[in-house]
């Protein structure tokens with residue numbers, strides 16, 4: 001069946017609007033996603049939006065797969081929190097991005113404060129990764145294998161792994177992850193590597209380090225915890241992406257996007273600037289085929305991590321605390337829709353929209369040929 005309806009036609013349907021993941025896929029991306037956390041899954045109104053795979057095609061557990069939860073005591077593994085979110089995503093047909101394995105933060109004290117030799121900590125890291133990645137084998141489209149290994153000047157961050165093992169903890173973590181789930185896409189993930197500069201150079205160094213060690217690294221995750229009005233230019237965003245691709249990864253993603261206000265509440269002009277900034281990041285991902293998708297770090301200000309960590313800051317997400325869409329939502333949607341109608345092939349749009357419940361619900365006229 002040939003299905004000639006375009007995203008533009010879909011958007012022209014009175015009362016109908018395509019949702020972010022639908023539009024991202026129609027524009028050639030793999031997904032538009034959101035992080036979530038366990039406590040929020042009892043909020044029915046919140047879940048009603050999160051579980052809609054037309055809105056979010058990908059889910060990241062915000063906390064439940066971190067070491068402090070998954071191996072709180074040495075050799076005692078607990079996947080209760082992570083499983084709840086992975087199961088949620090799978091039951092909704094959403095891709096899972098798994099987060100995270102080797103990270104200096106949210107480590108249990110037995111790791112962070114332990115007395116280690118190179119051999120004992122290497123064994124601890126290998127055992128943790130083998131167990132956790134093995135537990136989720138086949139369920140994670142991608143893993144944030146190493147998170148935040150860099151200082152702002154591009155040098156390696158002092159953390160227990162670096163201090164004891166040295167830089168080789170990074171390729172070691174990638175090797176262990178690949179051994180436990182050969183099909184998962186393996187990412188280096190960090191913040192302040194979205195634009196150009198010393199830290200972005202450091203991320204390139206990490207790609208080379210892993211590859212030179214003979215280990216597999218597939219992607220770079222740019223967290224993108226940004227501040228309204230101060231984000232990198234689209235040109236710098238694209239330059240940064242291309243530097244990672246040139247170094248040898250095959251894909252990149254915006255993995256934790258939020259764009260916060262440093263003082264609250266935002267006024268209308270601020271909300272418009274935030275919308276523009278979200279649009280710029282979306283455009284950058286659309287401009288490079290190898291940018292597979294965008295994940296926002298939860299979708300509503302109601303559950304954003306920002307106010308708890310950056311006092312006085314917030315309102316960082318495209319939905320407000322009442323789960324109403326902000327101007328940022330409209331801009332992301334418009335930018336994706338323009339890409340879907342302007343550059344995607346009919347085949348892409350067909351594949352995406354023909355399976356859409358929206359199409360079914362609104363009885364869009366279709367044309368067929370050859371069948």
Ligand SMILES: O[C@@H]1[C@@H](O)[C@H](O[C@@H]2CO[C@@H](O[C@@H]3CO[C@@H](O[C@@H]4CO[C@@H](O)[C@H](O)[C@H]4O)[C@H](O)[C@H]3O)[C@H](O)[C@H]2O)OC[C@H]1O
Pocket residue numbers: 062063105147191192223225226227256305
């Ligand atoms: O419940 C929360 C979780 O949501 C939270 O998840 C982590 C949030 O982001 C990632 O780590 C943070 C990234 O941002 C760093 O601060 C940056 C400092 O420089 C600024 O220029 C930049 O704008 C900031 O983003 C934080 O220091 C990092 O912790 C991490 O990948 C997520 O897992 O984790 C804490 C839980 O309580």
